[in-house]
Amino acid sequence: MRTLRRLFIVLFAGILFFACERIPPKGAGPASTQPERIKNVIVMIGDGMGPQQLGLLVAYAHHAPHSIYEPVGRKTALERVMESGTLGYARSEAADALVTDSGASSTQMASGEWAGAQMIGLDRNGNVVKTILEIAEEMGKSTGLVTDTGITHATPAGFAAHQTHRSKQDRIALDLLEAEVDVMLGGGLGWWIPQEANDPDSETHRELLRRTGGTIEIRSKRKDNRDLLAEARARGLALCFNRTQLVQSSGDSVLGLFAHDTLMHGIRETRTKEDPDRSIPTLKEMTEKALDILSRNPNGFFLMVEAGLIDWAGHDNDTGTLLHEMIKFDETVALVHEWAQGRQDTLVLVTADHETGGFGFSCSRFDRPAPRTLPGAAFQGETFQPRRNYGEQRILDAIYNQKLTFPEIMERFDALPEAEQTPKALAEIIEANTAFPITEAEAASVLGGETDDTGFYGTGVAFRNNLLARIVSKRQLTVWSSGSHTNTPVPLIAYGPSHVSSRYGKMMHTTEWGRKTIDILSHGE
Ligand code: MG
Numbered sequence: 344m345r346t347l348r349r350l351f352i353v354l355f356a357g358i359l360f361f362a363c364e365r366i367p368p369k370g371a372g373p374a375s376t377q378p379e380r381i382k383n384v385i386v387m388i389g390d391g392m393g394p395q396q397l398g399l400l401v402a403y404a405h406h407a408p409h410s411i412y413e414p415v416g417r418k419t420a421l422e423r424v425m426e427s428g429t430l431g432y433a434r435s436e437a438a439d440a441l442v443t444d445s446g447a448s449s450t451q452m453a454s455g456e457w458a459g460a461q462m463i464g465l466d467r468n469g470n471v472v473k474t475i476l477e478i479a480e481e482m483g484k485s486t487g488l489v490t491d492t493g494i495t496h497a498t499p500a501g502f503a504a505h506q507t508h509r510s511k512q513d514r515i516a517l518d519l520l521e522a523e524v525d526v527m528l529g530g531g532l533g534w535w536i537p538q539e540a541n542d543p544d545s546e547t548h549r550e551l552l553r554r555t556g557g558t559i560e561i562r563s564k565r566k567d568n569r570d571l572l573a574e575a576r577a578r579g580l581a582l583c584f585n586r587t588q589l590v591q592s593s594g595d596s597v598l599g600l601f602a603h604d605t606l607m608h609g610i611r612e613t614r615t616k617e618d619p620d621r622s623i624p625t626l627k628e629m630t631e632k633a634l635d636i637l638s639r640n641p642n643g644f645f646l647m648v649e650a651g652l653i654d655w656a657g658h659d660n661d662t663g664t665l666l667h668e669m670i671k672f673d674e675t676v677a678l679v680h681e682w683a684q685g686r687q688d689t690l691v692l693v694t695a696d697h698e699t700g701g702f703g704f705s706c707s708r709f710d711r712p713a714p715r716t717l718p719g720a721a722f723q724g725e726t727f728q729p730r731r732n733y734g735e736q737r738i739l740d741a742i743y744n745q746k747l748t749f750p751e752i753m754e755r756f757d758a759l760p761e762a763e764q765t766p767k768a769l770a771e772i773i774e775a776n777t778a779f780p781i782t783e784a785e786a787a788s789v790l791g792g793e794t795d796d797t798g799f800y801g802t803g804v805a806f807r808n809n810l811l812a813r814i815v816s817k818r819q820l821t822v823w824s825s826g827s828h829t830n831t832p833v834p835l836i837a838y839g840p841s842h843v844s845s846r847y848g849k850m851m852h853t854t855e856w857g858r859k860t861i862d863i864l865s866h867g868e
Pocket residue numbers: 390445492496497498499649651654
């Protein structure tokens with residue numbers, strides 16, 4: 344909501360307030376006995392974060408010998424929110440389907456209506472639905488979308504855009520502007536700049552290079568010459584392209600686009616968190632800024648925060664990257680939890696749109712541990728030796744120590760001169776960047792892998808990530824049952840005043856909790 348409109352609504356609310364003050368409403372008790380009304384709703388989405396992904400994070404936090412959670416009693420923020428709030432489960436399937444994608448799922452959460460797979464902001468028949476973000480706007484609240492993928496990607500799009508397919512990101516960008524979202528922070532600059540920017544000699548290209556400080560690739564993905572950055576500025580949005588500009592921006596509305604496509608993946612975020620020269624803000628930093636801006640509106644706000652790359656690590660079956668994506672999300676949850684602590688006017692929901700990958704640690708027939716003696720009375724004269732390998736906890740440190748994502752490993756291999764693209768070279772790159780070396784024969788099977796004939800995995804070179812995962816799996820004791828989404832019910836955590844949060848402690852479909860949340864925001868209770 345822009346400043347003028349906000350001023351009007353605040354003035355109008357003020358007049359109503361004074362008008363009401365003279366005639367006390369019938370039956371109204373003393374103000375102190377009235378529970379405070381909910382004026383802010385924050386929805387946090389781990390894209391692809393099923394209970395399995397949560398399982399990886401908490402296993403690491405509690406059992407990794409060198410867990411970074413050691414100083415905080417090995418407890419994750421997600422567990423702390425569950426402790427102080429309510430835990431339920433959400434089914435997420437799209438309309439007339441068994442599974443969902445992020446577009447239908449975010450539409451269902453945002454509107455409470457069933458949507459077809461890959462639709463954005465439409466019901467199952469293709470009619471435009473009203474979203475919680477649009478309802479918040481109408482109520483004079485401020486609104487925000489924050490993601491570490493592109494801001495026009497399916498998850499944020501489902502809250503403020505209306506398109507027949509999630510791939511129409513050029514039109515989704517226009518919808519986001521039209522919806523007057525006050526704070527939009529993420530990646531995907533390519534959808535906002537005119538096609539002519541692709542000519543390196545054009546003034547547009549040079550101007551964009553100057554404004555972004557050369558930290559972002561300037562490459563338009565639009566099919567037209569519309570300059571949406573100029574349109575955004577005309578609508579009153581301040582523009583930011585790096586962390587410094589974001590920190591310094593002081594207006595009430597901002598569009599921050601910090602990368603051509605997605606922002607930093609979790610491993611890079613972990614490694615550069617303390618780097619003062621880092622130009623891309625972390626998910627936590629963006630969320631902090633969004634809360635700072637949105638909370639200035641006395642009418643309250645709606646904010647959606649997405650950790651979108653959990654899903655990407657799931658598609659790649661890349662456990663090391665997945666762990667860092669989960670840590671990234673958890674740090675952001677910690678910030679929001681702290682912000683909302685003690686407030687009676689805010690409802691925080693932490694959930695996922697679906698699970699990705701059918702992931703888990705699993706016990707194996709291989710590498711059965713050696714027998715051990717135990718001091719307990721029942722084991723006198725007998726040794727302890729389970730008949731399977733249930734996994735050593737040091738594996739968790741090894742997973743954390745991965746240096747490159749699987750796609751980066753493959754990119755590095757593909758960048759070698761063709762004559763040097765040998766199985767030996769791939770094995771060497773893997774040995775240098777993960778704690779799970781593979782043999783040359785195994786590397787050859789990754790490179791020579793047949794195309795996926797199940798339909799559940801990546802296509803072309805992306806399939807190599809899934810093949811690599813199957814090989815390191817044996818040593819990580821991890822399993823991935825798919826390279827795609829599953830229908831596993833996902834966690835739904837509600838944090839806020841207990842008379843509100845307690846309504847989420849059950850199994851619901853995304854449409855059901857979506858409707859419930861619209862109801863709570865609309866009525867303040
Ligand atoms: Mg997403």
